[in-house]
Amino acid sequence: MNKYNPYFANVKEASRKLIRIGNDQAGEVLARLAELLEEKTWFLLAENQKDLDRMDATNPMYDRLALTEERIQGIAREMLAVQKLPSPLHLRLEEKILSNGLYLEKISVPLGVIGVIYEARPNVTLDVFSLALKSGNGLILKGGSDAEFSNRAIIQLIHQVLREFEFPEKAFLLLPSDREATKALLEAVDFVDVIIPRGSQRLIDFVRQNAKVPVIETGAGIVHTYVDESADFEKAKAIILNAKTRRPSVCNSLDCLIIHRSHLPNLEHLIAPLIDAGVEIFADSDAFAALSSNPNISEANERHFGTEFLSLKLSIKTVENLNQALDHIARFSSKHSEAIIAENQEAIDRFLLEVDAAAVYANASTAFTDGAQFGLGAEIGISTQKLHARGPMGLRELTSYKWVVRGNGQVRG
Template structure:
């Protein structure tokens, strides 16, 4: 089906979503969760086709890979979404004007949301569940690297929708070619909002070429600053977890910033990283502190490209600073405004860090790995917004709604 025709069908189908009850929506979501698990074998078989085309050394490989365990986790996230209150129809404010006119501000769905994403087939399930729960239709534009996985997942979801008598066009998967990308980016009148999920390059491309509103998500250049008052044991665990838990995701640590007075503790802070063969790109002072205390095969000299890089791999840079202010300056220069952390026992500096660091999620003595919609109690997420208009941080149900004004009266006219 040509893209324009598909967009027309999805727009038409989206208008009927307002008539679905919360009970209907929850029943569909629970059936999708069950169907995901029931069709695990078929989904994994298609996922293997995608994996076979990708180099296992590619940082995207882990994001592309599905397992039976991951599908169970995806299904649990869908069930979590079903259990959450509907974000649609909430009365945000209400007033009665002096002339008796009654005005309500009520949350509503956007309508049709377009998602452009790379090798992340889990996004297909996540986006559908969040969009349906928030009353939105969705148009998906995945990459060629995940086409077989995405097609299999959409087939499962369409089967559930047909079982419930719902127009399957509320979920559309576009071809994985550049022409489809160009069309969705310019689909004014058909798509209300575009959300890119992927590399910084993808996000920049979408932002520069879209003629419809865009919410930027995904790119995470995350820092942890180990302050002169930091607790070494806490720092060691935080650095290890935020770097190695899942290095291919956007909340993983990219740069450890350390106060020069604590260089003597750097080897201990990094002592667990060799377990996962983490390559450390250290500046001169940090390199000198680690030399002989960190495997030489994993220790490299940092250069300018070592900072401001989202590694998405078992790699990390180390920057030495002489003051709290210098640490803030470094973070401000290289941050993508995703997640930033300070490790310190000094409450005054904790407070300053919270106030002065410009990021969607600011941590004190906690791993940045927690920047996640489910971890924030939001159910699944559609992405991490790094901008400030409309939504910021983990985007879940509430962020997938807009609002409209409802005005009721008794025949009032304006003078």
């Protein structure tokens, strides 16, 4: 027997008690935890620094790993936002009375036990906990070794608050960061209802290929923005700069700028803010020929397209028309977030209709693909698949449903 199975069994058993916890009670826990985060900011920063000291500051993951006083305050605010949201549980999604008198209700219920595998993102531990508690789900967390000290500190505070409120703390488990624990979680068919990986494409591929438990894929973003012939140039400059440089290490940041050929004479002006921000540009042959010599600009090759850079790097693709832009996106997109900048309404409508992605934008930065920004309070991940949930996954996406059937002695002939 796997040595982790008794712990998994404890989570499953304890999670059964969560369905009885009222929305107000869950909210009190989240409010207290948000308060404790600010009280213990010094502790979280000290433990996080131990993780940062082990990572090269030039690593694209460094920014994701880093906690700051401002980020901890932001996490606390998001937790309070989740607290204020209505419960996703016990909602009557559908009801009907059959001709035989049976009364049917379709009622929202928790998924059960959720396993989350993630990399150097300690904020995920808190986001996921707040959503799981509010939606009545047990939780098994498997963070990466890069964030080991941070995650241990966070789960310590979570368990402290759960004990204060006499909640079932065994329903929320943080696994060790070793590979054996990962393998055990992926094979925990009898204990875990769904696994959600958050991280690089490599992590997501590994989970999908090795999991025996159902998987919801999230996270990997190969993001494009197409600047149409009709685009407002100044609007395009601001959107592109924000989408690329706001937080280049996150999954909604821009990876490939697709430019209509008519903008080549002004391309240098368009990307000037990016160059000033230190972005390294990989331009296709047409775009490269339109740009002056610059150490931050080089000619692209095929591998620069379809790459999630997670850093201050950007590829540029030149197209003749909207059709070519749509074809390029269809070929390289990870179905996360895609955008068009245009004033032509027909081009906008076609783009929004035909692009297959979880979030599709017109004249806005893809940086908005985020559970908090979408009004979900927080997110457990951004699903890039189509079964069960798509896009930022908040409280509603962490529920399933059951049919409740009320009768008065009916039997089936």
